[in-house]
Amino acid sequence: MRRLLLPLLFLLATATGALAGAWPRERGTGFLSTGVQLAWPQNLEHWTSPNPTQQYYTFYLEYGMTDRLTLGLDLGRSVSGAGKTVAFLQWPLLDRESGPKVAVAFGFGQIGDRTVLRPGLSVGWGLQRGWLTMDALAEVQIDTSLTDYKIDFTWGRNLAHDRKVLLQVQTGQPADDPAFVRIVPSYVFPLGRRGIMVETGATYGVTGDSSMGVKFGIWKNF
Template sequence: MRLLLLALLWTLCTGTVQAGAWPREKGHGFLSSAVRLSWPQNIDHWTSLSPTQQYYTAYLEYGLTDRVTLGFDFGRSVSGSGKTVGFLQWPLRNKDKGPKIAFALGLGRIGEQTVLRPGVSLGWGLKKGWLTMDALAEFQTNTGLADYKMDITWGRNLAKDRKLIVQIQTGQPADDPGFVRLAPSFVTPLGKRGVMIETGATYGLTGDTSMGLKFGIWKNF
C-alpha cells in the first residue's frame, strides 16, 4: 500500500500540476474544528460506553494572494501522534474545465519529530457537488521514515445549503499496517452567519477495527 500511495503521489507531482484543489481568494479563509470519538467494532470488547479513543483537530486556510494559500493543521497524524503543521499551497492547474490540481508543502512537528510534508490535491466540480483526491507524505527529517495518506471525497450539495459527504480515508504509517476507513457525514448550516455543523461516522474497513462518531464546525470568512 505504501508503494501504491507513493506512486500516486509521484504521478500527481509529475503530471498536470496543485491545496484543497480550489485556492482561497486573497483575504478569504476557512476554519474548522472537530472531535472524533471511537470504539471497537466488536462490542464484546467494550468495557464501558466511554470511547476508547478521542482526539481533536483544527484546520485553517487563508488566501495570502489569489494563488497562494497559507494553512495550519493541528491534531493527530496518520501514525496517531499529535501534529502541528504549517503549509503553503498553490495551484498547478486552475482551469474551468477538467480537474483543479494543487501542490502543498508543509513543515511542522509530529510527536517529537520534525516533518516535511509535500502533498497534492485534485478536484472536480460536479453538476451538484464535487469530487476530490488528496494525497500527502510526512517525512521525518532526522530518520527518513515517512507516513502516507490519501483521502477520496465525494460531496453532494442539497437543498437549504446542506451537504452530504462520503469519504474513503487511507493511510500507511511508517511502523504500522496500512488502513482503509469509511467516513460519511452530513453538513447543515447553523444560523445565518455562515457557520456549518458536521455530524458523521467512521468505520474501519481494513487495518482498522474501530468505529466512531465525528462532530465538527466549519466557518468561511
C-alpha cells in the same frame, strides 16, 4: 493491498503537495474548521465501558495571502496517530474554468516529538451538484527519513437550503503499522445565519483499523 497502495501514494504525495484542497482561496478570504472524533472497538466483546477508547480534536485554517497562494495551519492527529502541528503553503498548478483543478502544497511542522516535512497533492473535479476530490500527502521525519503516506477520496453533493452530504474514503500507510482503509460518511447543515456549518458523521474501519466512531465539526468561511 500494501503493494498497490504504497506506490500510488508515493507518486501522488511526493509530487509536491496540498492539504488546502484543489480550489485556491481568494486573497483576503479564509476557511476555519474544528472538530472532535470519538471511536470504540467494532467488536462489542472488547468493550470494557461505554467511554470511547480513542478521541482526538482537530483545528484547521486556510487563508488566501494572494489569489494563488494559500497559507494554512493543521492541528490534530497524523497518519501515525501522533499529535501534529503543521503549517503549509498551497498553490495551484492547474486552475482552468473546466476540467480538473490541481494544487500542490508544502508543509513543515511537528508530529509527536519529530520534525517533519509534508508535501502533498490535491486534485478536484466540480460536478453538476457537487464535487469530487483526491488529497494525498507524505509526512517525512527529517531525522529518520521514516515516512507516513495518506490519500483521501471525497465525494460531496449539495442539497437544498445549503445542506451537504459527504462520503470520504480515507487510506493510509504508516511507516511502522499496516495500511488502513476507513469509510467516513457525514452530513453538513447551516447553523443560524452567520455562515457557520455543522458536520455530523460516522467512521468505520474497513481494513487495518478495527474501530468505529462518530465525528462532530464546525466550519466557517470568512
